[in-house]
Amino acid sequence: MKFRIAEAARAARRLSTHAAAAALLVATGATSVVAQDGTPVTIGYAVSKSGPNAGGSDMTVTPNYELWVKEVNDAGGLTLPDGSRRPIEVIAYDDRSSAEEVVRAVERLATQDKVDFILPPWGTGFNLAVAPLMAKFGYPHLAGAAVTDKAPDFVKRWDTSFWFMGGSKDYVEAFTDILVQQREAGAINDKIAMISVADGFGIDLVKAARPAFEAAGFDISYDETFPPETSDFATILGEASNAGADTFVAFSYPPHTFALTKQAKVAAFNPPVFYLGVGAGFPIYPGIAGGSVEGVMSLGGIDPQNELNAAYRAKHEEIVGRAPDYWGSVLVYASLQMLGQAIERVGLDKAAVAEELSGGTFSTVLGEQTRLEDNQLRAINWVGQWQDGAFVAVSPDGGNGTAAVKLPKPDWQ
Amino acid sequence: MLEHVVNGLVLGGTYALVAMGLTIQYGIARIMNLSFGDTIIAACFGTYVLFSTLQINPILALAVVVPLGYAASLLIYRVIMKPLVDRAPSDGALEVDSILVTFGLLFAIQGVLLIFFGGGYTSYSFLNTPVNVLGTAVAGNRLLALGLSLVIAAVLVLVLYRSRWGMMLRAVALAPQSAPLFGIDTDRAARTAFAIGGALAATGGVVVSMFQTFTATGGVVFTMKALIVVILGGKGSVPGAIVAGLLLGLVETFVAAYVDPGLTLAAVYTVFLVLLLVRPNGLFGKA
Numbered sequence: 001m002k003f004r005i006a007e008a009a010r011a012a013r014r015l016s017t018h019a020a021a022a023a024l025l026v027a028t029g030a031t032s033v034v035a036q037d038g039t040p041v042t043i044g045y046a047v048s049k050s051g052p053n054a055g056g057s058d059m060t061v062t063p064n065y066e067l068w069v070k071e072v073n074d075a076g077g078l079t080l081p082d083g084s085r086r087p088i089e090v091i092a093y094d095d096r097s098s099a100e101e102v103v104r105a106v107e108r109l110a111t112q113d114k115v116d117f118i119l120p121p122w123g124t125g126f127n128l129a130v131a132p133l134m135a136k137f138g139y140p141h142l143a144g145a146a147v148t149d150k151a152p153d154f155v156k157r158w159d160t161s162f163w164f165m166g167g168s169k170d171y172v173e174a175f176t177d178i179l180v181q182q183r184e185a186g187a188i189n190d191k192i193a194m195i196s197v198a199d200g201f202g203i204d205l206v207k208a209a210r211p212a213f214e215a216a217g218f219d220i221s222y223d224e225t226f227p228p229e230t231s232d233f234a235t236i237l238g239e240a241s242n243a244g245a246d247t248f249v250a251f252s253y254p255p256h257t258f259a260l261t262k263q264a265k266v267a268a269f270n271p272p273v274f275y276l277g278v279g280a281g282f283p284i285y286p287g288i289a290g291g292s293v294e295g296v297m298s299l300g301g302i303d304p305q306n307e308l309n310a311a312y313r314a315k316h317e318e319i320v321g322r323a324p325d326y327w328g329s330v331l332v333y334a335s336l337q338m339l340g341q342a343i344e345r346v347g348l349d350k351a352a353v354a355e356e357l358s359g360g361t362f363s364t365v366l367g368e369q370t371r372l373e374d375n376q377l378r379a380i381n382w383v384g385q386w387q388d389g390a391f392v393a394v395s396p397d398g399g400n401g402t403a404a405v406k407l408p409k410p411d412w413q
Numbered sequence: 414m415l416e417h418v419v420n421g422l423v424l425g426g427t428y429a430l431v432a433m434g435l436t437i438q439y440g441i442a443r444i445m446n447l448s449f450g451d452t453i454i455a456a457c458f459g460t461y462v463l464f465s466t467l468q469i470n471p472i473l474a475l476a477v478v479v480p481l482g483y484a485a486s487l488l489i490y491r492v493i494m495k496p497l498v499d500r501a502p503s504d505g506a507l508e509v510d511s512i513l514v515t516f517g518l519l520f521a522i523q524g525v526l527l528i529f530f531g532g533g534y535t536s537y538s539f540l541n542t543p544v545n546v547l548g549t550a551v552a553g554n555r556l557l558a559l560g561l562s563l564v565i566a567a568v569l570v571l572v573l574y575r576s577r578w579g580m581m582l583r584a585v586a587l588a589p590q591s592a593p594l595f596g597i598d599t600d601r602a603a604r605t606a607f608a609i610g611g612a613l614a615a616t617g618g619v620v621v622s623m624f625q626t627f628t629a630t631g632g633v634v635f636t637m638k639a640l641i642v643v644i645l646g647g648k649g650s651v652p653g654a655i656v657a658g659l660l661l662g663l664v665e666t667f668v669a670a671y672v673d674p675g676l677t678l679a680a681v682y683t684v685f686l687v688l689l690l691v692r693p694n695g696l697f698g699k700a
Binding site: 048049050051052054055057058195198224226229230231234235236238239254255258259262265266268279282284287288289290 | 424531535538631670
C-alpha cells in the first residue's frame with residue numbers, strides 16, 4: 001500500500017512537473033513563482049489494516065486519507081504560503097490493531113522517517129495511545145475517529161491535539177432531548193430497554209446514558225451488557241422486548257448492529273424508538289437489513305440539503321468505489337481539509353500549523369465557516385435517522401441543518 | 414423456557430456445524446488446523462461474491478463452494494501437510510508441526526482475503542425470514558444451519574460406523590501405526606479426512622455468511638469456538654461435536670436469559686473447565 005501511494009504520488013508529480021514546465025513556457029518572461037520544487041511533503045500514518053479494528057478503519061479513516069491525498073496530488077500538491085505546490089508522499093503502516101504497534105509506528109514516523117505530518121489512527125483508544133507521542137514530537141494531532149468526553153481536559157494536557165468527534169455525553173444528551181419530547185407528546189412510555197457491548201465504545205456510551213436517561217425521568221427497565229464476541233441476539237432481544245419499553249437502545253459495534261437488525265426483523269421486534277450503535281450509518285446497512293431501515297436511529301447523520309457534503313459523498317464513491325459512512329467519514333475528511341488549508345497559510349512548521357488549526361476559520365465539507373472551539377469540533381450531527389433512504393441528521397423539531405425526527409418507527413418490511 | 418431451548422439449539426447447531434470439520438481433521442488426519450476458521454471465512458467471501466455479483470442463491474452456492482473447499486484442502490494436504498506427516502517421528506511431533514504450519518497458513522489466507530476484499534465488514538441478507546418453531550420465531554438461515562449440521566452428522570456417523578470405508582478411517586484414527594498392517598493406505602485415509610474437513614468448513618462458511626457479519630481477519634473466532642467444541646466433544650468424535658455444540662448453545666442462551674448476557678463466555682469456559690476435569694478426553698473421547 002505504501003508503495004502504491006508513493007508511486008501514485010510520483011506519477012502525479014511527474015504529471016504536474018510537465019504541467020509546470022508547460023506553464024513556464026507559456027508564461028513568457030515572467031519569473032514563475034508557481035513552479036514546484038519537487039521535494040514532496042511526507043505524511044505518515046499508522047492505521048489498522050488487519051485485526052479487529054480493520055473494519056472500522058477501513059470504513060471511516062483509511063479511505064478518506066487516500067481520497068484526500070489523491071485529490072491534493074491530482075491538483076498538483078499541497079499549496080505553500082509562497083504559492084508553490086509540493087506533492088504529498090505517504091508513508092503508511094499497518095498497526096495490526098495492536099496498541100503497542102501503533103505507538104511504535106508513530107514513533108518510527110517521527111524519529112526515523114521524520115515525516116512532516118502524522119495523521120492519527122482509528123479509534124478512541126488508539127488516539128489516546130498516540131496522543132502523548134504526537135505532543136512530545138510537536139505534531140498536530142487531528143483526532144478524527146475518537147469519541148471522548150475528556151477532550152476538554154486533553155486539549156489542556158496536549159495543546160496540539162484536536163478532537164473532531166465529540167464525546168459520549170453529547171450524543172446521549174441530544175438523543176435524550178428527542179426522547180423527552182416524544183414522551184411529552186405521548187408517543188412513547190417512560191421505559192427504556194438498553195444493551196451495550198462490553199468494550200470501549202459501549203462502555204463509554206452506556207456510562208453517559210444511564211445518568212442522562214435517569215435524570216430525564218426514564219426508567220431503564222432492561223440494562224445488560226454483552227461480550228464483543230456475541231453473534232446471536234435471539235435471547236437478548238427476547239428479554240428486551242419483554243421489558244415493556246417503547247425505546248430500545250443498543251450501543252453496539254457493526255457486527256452486533258447488523259445481527260440485532262436481522263434478529264429484530266425475524267422476531268418482529270419493532271419498538272417505536274429503535275436506536276443502534278456503530279454500523280447503522282454504514283452505506284451497506286440498508287442491504288443488510290433487506291432494504292427496510294426506515295426509522296432506525298443511530299449516531300451521526302447528514303444534512304441531505306448540504307451540497308458540499310453531497311459533492312464529497314459523490315467524490316468518495318467515485319474514487320474509493322463505495323460511499324462513505326454517515327457519521328465519522330465526513331468529520332475525518334474535514335479535518336484533512338483543515339490541515340491542508342493551515343499548511344497553505346503558514347507552511348510546514350508544525351507549531352504554526354497547530355496554532356492556525358486552533359484559531360483559524362476554514363472552508364470544509366462541513367461548511368464555509370468551519371472553526372474549532374477550544375481545539376474541538378462542536379458542529380457535529382449527534383443523532384441520525386433513516387428517512388426515505390438516507391441517514392439524515394435529526395433533532396426534536398428539525399431546523400439548523402437537521403430534519404424533524406419521525407416516530408414511531410414504521411414496521412419492518 | 415421453551416423458547417430458550419429452541420434458541421439454544423439453533424445457536425448450538427451453528428457451533429456444531431462449524432466444529433465437525435475440525436474434529437475430523439484433528440481426529441483422523443491428526444492435523445491440528447489453526448487455519449480452519451480462515452477456511453470458513455474464505456467460504457463466506459466466496460458465497461458473498463457469488464451472491465452479490467452473480468446473484469447465485471447461497472444454497473446453490475453450496476454446490477460450488479463445498480467442492481472447492483474439498484479440492485483446496487486436498488491440495489493443502491498434499492503440498493504442505495504430507496512432508497510433515499512423512500518426517501514426523503511421532504503423533505505428538507506431528508501435532509506440534511501442524512500447529513506451527515497452519516498458524517502460518519492462517520496469515521497467508523488472511524493476507525489473500527485482505528488484498529481482495531479489504532478489512533471491512535461484510536454482510537448480506539438472505540433467508541432472514543421468521544420460521545415458527547414451537548411458538549418461537551427463529552431465523553430461517555439459522556434453522557438451516559441446525560438442520561444441515563444434524564443431517565451432515567447423521568450421514569457422517571452412518572458412513573463412519575456402517576461402511577467399510579468408514580471403518581478404515583476409524584482404524585487410522587485409532588491406530589495409525591497398525592492400520593497399514595491390515596492393508597490400509599493411511600496416507601490416503603488421512604488425505605481424504607483432511608479434505609472432508611475442508612469441505613465441512615466450507616459448508617459452515619456458506620451457511621454462517623447468511624446471518625453473521627464477517628471480516629477478512631475474523632477467522633480466529635471460528636477456530637477458537639470450533640476448538641472448544643472439538644475438545645469438549647472428544648477429538649475425532651462427530652456425535653461429540655454435535656452434543657458439545659448444542660450444549661454450548663443451550664448454556665449460552667440460558668445464561669443470557671436467566672443470569673446475565675455478559676457472562677455467556679465465562680459460562681462457556683466454566684463448562685469447558687469442569688468437563689475437562691471430569692472427562693479429560695471430552696464427552697465422547699477415548700482414553
